[in-house]
Amino acid sequence: xxxxxxxxxxxxxxxxxxxxxxxxxxxxxxxxxxxxxxxxxxxxxxxxxxxxxxxxxxxxxxxxxxxxxxxxxxxxxxxxxxxxxxxxxxxxxxxxxxxxxxxxxxxxxxxxxxxxxxxxxxxxxxxxxxxxxxxxxxxxxxxxxxxxxxxxxxxxxxxxxxxxxxxxxxxxxxxxxxxxxxxxxxxxxxxxxxxxxxxxxxxxxxxxxxxxxxxxxxxxxxxxxxxxxxxxxxxxxxxxxxxxxxxxxxxxxxxxxxxxxxxxxxxxxxxxxxxxxxxxxxxxxxxxxxxxxxxxxxxxxxxxxxxxxxxxxxxxxxxxxxxxxxxxxxxxxxxxxxxxxxxxxxxxxxxxxxxxxxxxxxxxxxxxxxxxxxxxxxxxxxxxxxxxxxxxxxxxxxxxxxxxxxxxxxxxxxxxxxxxxxxxxxxxxxxxxxxxxxxx
Amino acid sequence: xxxxxxxxxxxxxxxxxxxxxxxxxxxxxxxxxxxxxxxxxxxxxxxxxxxxxxxxxxxxxxxxxxxxxxxxxxxxxxxxxxxxxxxxxxxxxxxxxxxxxxxxxxxxxxxxxxxxxxxxxxxxxxxxxxxxxxxxxxxxxxxxxxxxxxxxxxxxxxxxxxxxxxxxxxxxxxxxxxxxxxxxxxxx
Numbered sequence: 001x002x003x004x005x006x007x008x009x010x011x012x013x014x015x016x017x018x019x020x021x022x023x024x025x026x027x028x029x030x031x032x033x034x035x036x037x038x039x040x041x042x043x044x045x046x047x048x049x050x051x052x053x054x055x056x057x058x059x060x061x062x063x064x065x066x067x068x069x070x071x072x073x074x075x076x077x078x079x080x081x082x083x084x085x086x087x088x089x090x091x092x093x094x095x096x097x098x099x100x101x102x103x104x105x106x107x108x109x110x111x112x113x114x115x116x117x118x119x120x121x122x123x124x125x126x127x128x129x130x131x132x133x134x135x136x137x138x139x140x141x142x143x144x145x146x147x148x149x150x151x152x153x154x155x156x157x158x159x160x161x162x163x164x165x166x167x168x169x170x171x172x173x174x175x176x177x178x179x180x181x182x183x184x185x186x187x188x189x190x191x192x193x194x195x196x197x198x199x200x201x202x203x204x205x206x207x208x209x210x211x212x213x214x215x216x217x218x219x220x221x222x223x224x225x226x227x228x229x230x231x232x233x234x235x236x237x238x239x240x241x242x243x244x245x246x247x248x249x250x251x252x253x254x255x256x257x258x259x260x261x262x263x264x265x266x267x268x269x270x271x272x273x274x275x276x277x278x279x280x281x282x283x284x285x286x287x288x289x290x291x292x293x294x295x296x297x298x299x300x301x302x303x304x305x306x307x308x309x310x311x312x313x314x315x316x317x318x319x320x321x322x323x324x325x326x327x328x329x330x331x332x333x334x335x336x337x338x339x340x341x342x343x344x345x346x347x348x349x350x351x352x353x354x355x356x357x358x359x360x361x362x363x364x365x366x367x368x369x370x371x372x373x374x375x376x377x378x379x380x381x382x383x384x385x386x387x388x389x390x391x392x393x394x395x396x397x398x399x400x401x402x403x404x405x406x407x408x409x410x411x412x413x414x415x416x417x418x419x420x421x422x423x424x425x426x427x428x429x430x431x432x433x434x435x436x437x438x439x440x
Numbered sequence: 441x442x443x444x445x446x447x448x449x450x451x452x453x454x455x456x457x458x459x460x461x462x463x464x465x466x467x468x469x470x471x472x473x474x475x476x477x478x479x480x481x482x483x484x485x486x487x488x489x490x491x492x493x494x495x496x497x498x499x500x501x502x503x504x505x506x507x508x509x510x511x512x513x514x515x516x517x518x519x520x521x522x523x524x525x526x527x528x529x530x531x532x533x534x535x536x537x538x539x540x541x542x543x544x545x546x547x548x549x550x551x552x553x554x555x556x557x558x559x560x561x562x563x564x565x566x567x568x569x570x571x572x573x574x575x576x577x578x579x580x581x582x583x584x585x586x587x588x589x590x591x592x593x594x595x596x597x598x599x600x601x602x603x604x605x606x607x608x609x610x611x612x613x614x615x616x617x618x619x620x621x622x623x624x625x626x627x628x
Contacts, residue, residue, distance in 0.1 A: 186517035189493070191489070191490065287591075
């Protein structure tokens with residue numbers, strides 16, 4: 001599973017030897033995140049975000065299990081039980097704010113993690129499976145977050161559930177029965193709330209399971225690195241512990257600092273005030289928006305305002321509503337095909353001058369989509385979303401394959417060590433005796 | 441397995457190379473497969489609306505108190521139901537439109553009961569993504585076609601609650617209902 005020069009697990013205490021013979025769990029941990037896992041020596045801070053996502057999931061699991069002890073998944077009292085948590089339960093406000101903002105932070109780190117993968121070509125062979133499992137985790141996260149947002153049974157919860165489950169009614173013929181089946185009624189109600197609570201509790205454990213597969217698949221070829229050049233020998237790697245446990249530890253500190261800052265000083269900044277109004281099936285809020293992390297996809301959904309029809313006949317092939325739904329789902333499903341869309345053999349964007357420009361354009365494009373998704377469905381936002389959604393699809397389906405065939409990449413370093421030492425040359429060697437020794 | 445030559449008498453006797461073991465294997469797996477599917481049915485079906493939800497699936501509405509030009513919001517299947525008493529002018533406006541120019545071509549007659557053309561009964565659920573359109577309440581924005589207006593994504597419906605502008609694909613749905621007397625309807 002690892003490189004031949006990796007340290008072997010050698011238990012010294014008789015008890016540890018005894019355990020290792022019966023159930024080699026400590027050996028497994030040592031080889032996965034201990035001294036037995038060799039990692040490229042040149043990882044930058046963008047490689048912290050996998051561990052940070054794991055930390056965010058842990059925060060969600062711990063706070064979520066506690067919140068479930070105080071929550072009532074009954075449409076009549078769900079809203080009150082959340083208010084009860086906020087006002088009466090000891091430290092309830094802290095745990096609920098941590099859970100609500102924890103979801104936002106989970107998405108922040110996962111989005112950085114995804115864009116890290118996009119820039120450094122982490123999805124390319126031999127790590128396609130790591131990427132595919134990552135997209136599965138992302139889909140599961142979206143489902144979990146959506147259902148979690150319904151649980152407080154506020155106005156946004158209710159109308160979010162109405163709109164999102166309404167997407168399924170766009171499916172021809174079987175759409176309406178599926179819609180009713182998902183809700184357990186004709187509109188979101190008690191049955192809906194209960195099944196969402198059950199699944200919201202289940203899915204994080206499914207996510208944890210897929211994360212184990214994600215890491216397993218990663219550890220077969222080993223971690224990628226900012227140069228995208230494969231590990232060539234022992235000089236290219238360092239053991240995960242203590243080198244990256246320390247580096248990740250620093251990242252965890254920064255993450256917790258920012259998390260505490262939002263949690264204690266702006267806990268409602270990323271929420272919507274309408275969700276502090278109890279759900280009312282008879283009155284729609286003036287402006288329905290999902291949570292911010294869904295905005296780019298919501299913008300793609302709303303970008304389709306015209307039916308797809310045969311010109312001059314008025315025969316509609318696909319109505320606008322179904323087009324929007326298909327586009328929204330394809331915008332994510334597209335990522336499953338990315339390893340085979342981008343055919344450039346060079347992984348890292350650092351050595352791809354043309355790719356780099358379009359990568360930043362995609363980044364801006366997604367931010368623009370996000371902004372439009374949070375804005376009201378009026379001009380100029382609809383037109384901007386249409387242009388931005390068109391670019392999103394064009395980037396993956398047209399731009400990436402073209403770049404791969406016409407781009408002339410910059411020369412790659414001979415090895416990870418060579419890249420590291422070339423960087424070190426710009427500094428006076430005397431200042432860093434360790435590097436000076438390594439250079440010789 | 442079946443192609444392996446066992447040379448046993450049993451294989452020869454049963455002919456066509458089908459061994460007793462293969463037959464039992466296929467039969468057992470098929471039986472377990474059908475059984476598994478049968479178990480799946482209740483697991484899926486439990487998600488459909490329960491009996492108590494379906495029991496609330498009809499509503500009675502009294503029309504006698506609704507003045508001409510007025511509309512009310514009733515509740516049907518825990519969703520809003522718009523009941524509107526159209527004025528002669530609104531009926532004329534709806535009839536003036538050529539149905540073939542509409543996105544979802546229907547006439548006012550097709551959307552109301554014979555002889556009760558002034559009573560327009562529709563769901564208060566926008567056919568786009570399920571918001572409640574404005575226009576049933578006093579003083580609410582009725583949109584540029586004088587019917588209903590959905591504030592979520594700007595769908596505008598005319599006085600027959602037909603979609604005229606915006607992203608919604610269909611007219612506001614007319615539920616099945618019947619008149620139980622001259623001034624009362626049973627919806628559902």
